[in-house]
Amino acid sequence: MIGVLVQLAISWILLWFVEKEHLNVLGVIPTKKRISQLSVGIAIAVVCCVGYFILAFEIESKAFKVNPHFTLISLLKGIYWVLNSVLFEELIFRGALLYIAMMRIGEMKASLLSAICFGVYHWFSFGVWGNPVPMIFVFLMTSIWGFMFAMSFVKTKSLYLPIGLHFGWNFVTIIIFSNGPLGGQFLLITGGHAAEGLVSMSVFVFQVFAMPLVVYWYLRFTNQIASSQSSTSSDRQYHQEFVEESSIL
Numbered sequence: 543m544i545g546v547l548v549q550l551a552i553s554w555i556l557l558w559f560v561e562k563e564h565l566n567v568l569g570v571i572p573t574k575k576r577i578s579q580l581s582v583g584i585a586i587a588v589v590c591c592v593g594y595f596i597l598a599f600e601i602e603s604k605a606f607k608v609n610p611h612f613t614l615i616s617l618l619k620g621i622y623w624v625l626n627s628v629l630f631e632e633l634i635f636r637g638a639l640l641y642i643a644m645m646r647i648g649e650m651k652a653s654l655l656s657a658i659c660f661g662v663y664h665w666f667s668f669g670v671w672g673n674p675v676p677m678i679f680v681f682l683m684t685s686i687w688g689f690m691f692a693m694s695f696v697k698t699k700s701l702y703l704p705i706g707l708h709f710g711w712n713f714v715t716i717i718i719f720s721n722g723p724l725g726g727q728f729l730l731i732t733g734g735h736a737a738e739g740l741v742s743m744s745v746f747v748f749q750v751f752a753m754p755l756v757v758y759w760y761l762r763f764t765n766q767i768a769s770s771q772s773s774t775s776s777d778r779q780y781h782q783e784f785v786e787e788s789s790i791l
Contacts (some may be wrong), residue, residue, distance in 0.1 A: 599625020
C-alpha cells in the first residue's frame, strides 16, 4: 500500500501545480453515495464475471473443485493483492492524469485517450507484446473496459464506481476461479477443452461487452433519476417563488 500512498501524493502534486486543485476533485472522500456506487460496481462485476465463467465452463466442458489448501489467510492475502493492484491502475489511468486531460481536451477525448493507454499498458502486463493476434484481443477488451472505467469516473465524479467494477471482476477471476498470477486459489479448474471458431468468439464477445452494457444502463438510469430530482426541485422552487409573489400582490 506504500506505492498507493506515493501515487496519492504525486496525484496531489500534479493536480495542485497543473490545475490548482486538491485530491477531492477525484472524489476520494467517502460518502454514502460513493460507498453505494462502490457496492453497486462490485455487484455488477461479480454477476457478470460469474456469468462469463459459467458460460465458458459449459462450452468448454470444464469442471472445478474447492482447493483444500485455501485458507482465510489465503483469502485475505488475495484480497490485499487484488485491491492494491486495482488501486494502482485506477490512480494511474482514472486519477489525476484523466482529470487534467478532461480539463484540457474534454471528457470524451480524455476518456478515449485513457482507454487507449489502458489497452497498450496491458500488452506488457499480460506479456503479449510481439504476438499480433493476442495483442489485438487484449487491446480490444482492455481498451473497451478502460473506456467504461473512465466514463464511470466522468459520470460519477468519483473513483469509487470504477474501483468497484475493477475490483469485483479481478477478485472473482483471480481469487475465486484461480485465473491469474496468484495461481491456485479458491477453485481449482480441471478438464475441458478450448473452444474454437464462432463459439470461442461468442464467449469472448460476452466477456468484453456484458459488463460495459450493464454499466451503460446503470449510468443512464442514475442520470435520469438525478435529472428528474433536479427538475422536481426546480419546479418546487418555481412554485414557492410564485406563491410568494402572489402573496405580495
